[in-house]
Amino acid sequence: MSAPKALRQPASLRLVSAAFLAFWCLIAAFPIFWIAVMSIKVPIDAFAANPLDVILGPLTKAQGDGLSLLGIVAWIGFLWLTFRVCTRLLPALVSRHAPFGSAALGWLIAALAAGVLFVLLGFGVLVPLVRALDGALGLEPLIGLTTQHYQAVWVENAFWRNFVNSMIVTGGVVTVSLTVGTLAGYGLARSGSNLAFWILIVALVFRALPHSVLVAGYLPVFINSAEILRPILGDAAPTLYGQPLAVIAVLVAINQPFTIWMLRSFFQNIPADLDEAARVDGCTHFQAFRWVIMPVMWPGVITTGLFSFLLAYNDFLVTSLLLDASNQTMVPAIASYFNRETTTTDQVEAVAAAVSITAPLFLLVMVFQRQIVSGLTAGAVKG
Amino acid sequence: MKFKTFAAFVAPSMFMMFLFIAAPLVSVFLQSFYLTQPVRVATEIETCTPGFTGQVCKTETKFLPQLDENGKVITETTFVGLESYRNVVQPDHAWAAISSFDWRGLMNIDFWKALRFTLTFTLLTLPLVIGVGLALALAVNNAARSIRGPVIFISLLPFIITPVIGALSIRWLFVGDGILTRLMEAYSGQDIAMFAQAWTIELLMLFYRVWHVAPFAFVIFYAGLQTVNTDSLEAAVIDGATRFERLRYVIVPHLMPLIVFVALIHLMDAYRVFEEVVGFRSQAHVISLQWLTYDFLEPDDAGNRSISRASASAMLTMIGIVILLVPLLRKTWRDHKGAH
Numbered sequence: 001m002s003a004p005k006a007l008r009q010p011a012s013l014r015l016v017s018a019a020f021l022a023f024w025c026l027i028a029a030f031p032i033f034w035i036a037v038m039s040i041k042v043p044i045d046a047f048a049a050n051p052l053d054v055i056l057g058p059l060t061k062a063q064g065d066g067l068s069l070l071g072i073v074a075w076i077g078f079l080w081l082t083f084r085v086c087t088r089l090l091p092a093l094v095s096r097h098a099p100f101g102s103a104a105l106g107w108l109i110a111a112l113a114a115g116v117l118f119v120l121l122g123f124g125v126l127v128p129l130v131r132a133l134d135g136a137l138g139l140e141p142l143i144g145l146t147t148q149h150y151q152a153v154w155v156e157n158a159f160w161r162n163f164v165n166s167m168i169v170t171g172g173v174v175t176v177s178l179t180v181g182t183l184a185g186y187g188l189a190r191s192g193s194n195l196a197f198w199i200l201i202v203a204l205v206f207r208a209l210p211h212s213v214l215v216a217g218y219l220p221v222f223i224n225s226a227e228i229l230r231p232i233l234g235d236a237a238p239t240l241y242g243q244p245l246a247v248i249a250v251l252v253a254i255n256q257p258f259t260i261w262m263l264r265s266f267f268q269n270i271p272a273d274l275d276e277a278a279r280v281d282g283c284t285h286f287q288a289f290r291w292v293i294m295p296v297m298w299p300g301v302i303t304t305g306l307f308s309f310l311l312a313y314n315d316f317l318v319t320s321l322l323l324d325a326s327n328q329t330m331v332p333a334i335a336s337y338f339n340r341e342t343t344t345t346d347q348v349e350a351v352a353a354a355v356s357i358t359a360p361l362f363l364l365v366m367v368f369q370r371q372i373v374s375g376l377t378a379g380a381v382k383g
Numbered sequence: 384m385k386f387k388t389f390a391a392f393v394a395p396s397m398f399m400m401f402l403f404i405a406a407p408l409v410s411v412f413l414q415s416f417y418l419t420q421p422v423r424v425a426t427e428i429e430t431c432t433p434g435f436t437g438q439v440c441k442t443e444t445k446f447l448p449q450l451d452e453n454g455k456v457i458t459e460t461t462f463v464g465l466e467s468y469r470n471v472v473q474p475d476h477a478w479a480a481i482s483s484f485d486w487r488g489l490m491n492i493d494f495w496k497a498l499r500f501t502l503t504f505t506l507l508t509l510p511l512v513i514g515v516g517l518a519l520a521l522a523v524n525n526a527a528r529s530i531r532g533p534v535i536f537i538s539l540l541p542f543i544i545t546p547v548i549g550a551l552s553i554r555w556l557f558v559g560d561g562i563l564t565r566l567m568e569a570y571s572g573q574d575i576a577m578f579a580q581a582w583t584i585e586l587l588m589l590f591y592r593v594w595h596v597a598p599f600a601f602v603i604f605y606a607g608l609q610t611v612n613t614d615s616l617e618a619a620v621i622d623g624a625t626r627f628e629r630l631r632y633v634i635v636p637h638l639m640p641l642i643v644f645v646a647l648i649h650l651m652d653a654y655r656v657f658e659e660v661v662g663f664r665s666q667a668h669v670i671s672l673q674w675l676t677y678d679f680l681e682p683d684d685a686g687n688r689s690i691s692r693a694s695a696s697a698m699l700t701m702i703g704i705v706i707l708l709v710p711l712l713r714k715t716w717r718d719h720k721g722a723h
Contacts, residue, residue, distance in 0.1 A: 024519060029540060049565045180396045181396060191384045210701075216407075316658060317657060321680055350551075373606075
């Protein structure tokens with residue numbers, strides 16, 4: 001489709017807009033790219049004055065850790081392949097193989113499989129393969145690359161524990177808030193009553209609340225919950241402070257206003273005739289919801305689930321105040337790194353931890369780019 | 384839908400919101416008028432130190448926290464009225480500073496410092512986010528179809544990154560031996576410390592927030608641009624409108640509801656600014672209202688959390704949110720009444 005001649009743009013304008021876009025892409029990607037590069041260099045290289053030293057890592061190379069030309073080509077090829085698989089192949093596979101009505105499950109499995117495969121193929125197959133080939137062909141390393149900081153973070157400092165805690169919390173939040181939220185979103189979308197309107201308005205006000213205000217309300221109650229609940233529950237009364245389950249409940253509640261707004265706008269796109277048809281056929285409201293509406297609702301559920309995931313995964317304030325050191329999630333755990341960041345090694349370890357936290361999100365954007373965009377526009381464009 | 388069915392559908396969600404949002408709000412409001420402290424009893428303590436001629440003994444009266452039979456500190460809760468608010472706002476000092484036009488004196492009080500930063504931060508980032516978002520949307524709309532996907536992919540990265548990590552990643556570029564500080568030093572020939580004074584930190588915070596939120600504005604405006612009516616654009620061309628006039632009088636009015644939406648969401652979020660203070664570790668220079676509450680809630684060196692003061696500062700933060708939301712709520716109410 002070609003634009004009318006009068007609407008076509010002069011070359012100068014196109015050039016300016018292309019330059020602006022290129023500049024933006026540089027700014028958007030540079031900090032993330034740079035911490036990724038820093039995390040695989042020895043500290044002196046990571047904070048070198050010359051940018052080329054940081055990228056090439058001469059001291060890291062001198063240590064004997066590095067990638068040869070073959071390795072670089074292999075990794076670029078592997079990353080490109082991952083990108084293609086995640087953006088093209090995976091969506092096609094899911095839509096072909098997931099049975100009708102369980103697309104969300106299919107996506108979940110696909111995303112997990114992609115992550116596990118990436119780690120297995122990348123570190124289990126590619127690394128030894130490249131090393132063996134390098135040895136056989138006698139290739140010298142070209143750029144320095146070391147995984148010592150990742151080893152220090154994940155193995156020595158037991159970052160995997162924080163990872164498991166993060167997964168427990170985010171998994172719990174996504175499941176519960178979607179279950180509770182779809183019910184409410186459906187009810188709100190199908191009811192035109194004043195009450196529904198007021199619930200949505202109150203939810204909007206709740207969405208604006210700073211989270212620290214709410215945490216100020218939870219903390220004293222959670223710390224003393226064993227004494228408060230004793231008259232009701234007896235000696236089994238738990239101390240809620242430091243319990244992942246309590247944090248899940250809190251994050252679900254904080255997330256609810258946003259979730260019900262978003263799901264409501266997705267439900268409104270599904271014609272009400274569909275419910276009525278099901279009702280005529282003798283379904284109750286709940287049956288119509290479960291067996292007729294939900295199967296066509298999966299795209300909306302996946303998108304909302306993504307945003308719930310982001311909220312729970314990215315949270316610092318609630319998890320750092322309500323969990324204690326023994327079951328900290330990843331994001332507050334990184335605070336302990338930069339509080340003792342005294343040597344440059346500590347700094348680079350903190351960088352490696354930061355990259356570890358970002359990597360799953362990176363994968364998430366690759367697989368779910370379309371859903372994220374549709375989620376962002378769902379709330380805005382339709383109302 | 385009958386009321387009963389409706390109630391059954393929304394009940395779980397309402398219950399969660401009531402228990403974890405509405406109830407804490409009420410409890411914070413009440414807490415801010417009470418103070419929980421350990422009961423202290425005046426105890427006479429005799430301390431003896433060996434001296435040259437014999438023991439030197441001293442008797443002092445100390446106020447020690449009282450312990451119950453389990454060895455736990457007994458606490459009592461007293462009604463203190465507005466005392467906690469006074470501790471946070473420090474009206475006497477603040478008024479003295481204001482009446483003597485002592486800006487620096489006012490900024491020495493944490494609450495006013497936080498309020499000043501939160502407000503300037505919110506108001507400065509708002510036009511920047513909308514401007515950058517709009518420019519990006521227009522540029523991507525101009526670009527060839529094949530590069531739109533990758534550009535959107537790259538643009539989403541700053542948006543979904545964990546805020547604390549995003550702030551840290553920018554911090555690491557600008558710390559003492561970060562790469563961009565080194566570049567600026569090489570360019571200007573002098574020592575640069577980006578984290579030694581408040582204004583450079585604030586500049587980085589503004590940059591971080593625009594970097595983080597502009598993609599959100601961009602995606603929404605870009606979706607809005609797809610629905611611009613080409614007929615009215617062509618009509619404008621026929622009427623002799625220049626490119627800028629078309630943007631000003633056709634495209635921007637079309638996007639206006641979306642601009643208002645982005646502005647509202649951004650106002651709500653920027654007012655809650657918090658992660659930047661943690662990521663940039665700027666508490667010595669720049670703090671925000673939400674960080675103030677967070678700091679009261681964190682255990683201090685003795686392991687005590689000043690819940691009462693935190694509640695007072697939380698309630699004061701709330702007032703700002705209410706002021707922000709009142710125009711929005713009034714408009715929604717009018718629309719709702721108009722619709723019926």
